[in-house]
């Protein structure tokens with residue numbers, strides 16, 4: 784059962800990447816649960832991270848594309864939920880776990896690994912795990928949203944991300960207007 788759902792899920796993501804209907808429905812579940820929706824670290828950043836993550840996944844480990852896209856969509860879910868002394872990654876781990884168990888278990892996603900990726904995405908680390916590395920790298924390439932920011936290649940875990948540096952920079956530059964959208968009012972937005 785889970786395998787068939789998973790195969791369909793992955794097949795659609797491979798063809799349509801972040802434009803897959805599965806991604807759209809995942810956003811419909813996940814975006815309303817974000818506390819910080821607007822601004823430079825809000826849902827525009829999640830959109831861009833997910834787009835870049837789907838490109839990394841296709842080149843780096845396409846059989847994990849479903850996990851990578853969900854990792855990108857959920858990675859900052861802890862923003863606004865941090866307890867004292869806690870990072871937003873640490874805060875996001877258990878929230879992401881609940882969402883994955885409730886809505887995405889049928890796709891046979893690797894919940895433990897995703898929770899680990901989300902908890903640790905903000906610690907400035909690299910990894911040899913290609914799925915986790917793809918999520919962390921998609922977020923790192925999204926640093927181009929900060930004007931003048933250069934990306935430290937040493938902190939990229941995947942070869943695919945290193946090859947996508949120029950693409951990510953121009954993609955984000957072309958879509959900077961997304962950071963001014965009001966996601967509080969207008970859930971989910973279509974852009975290039």
Ligand SMILES: [Fe+2]
Nearest residue numbers: 858859871905
């Ligand atoms: Fe983050």
Ligand SMILES: [Fe+2]
Nearest residue numbers: 828858859922
């Ligand atoms: Fe992020």
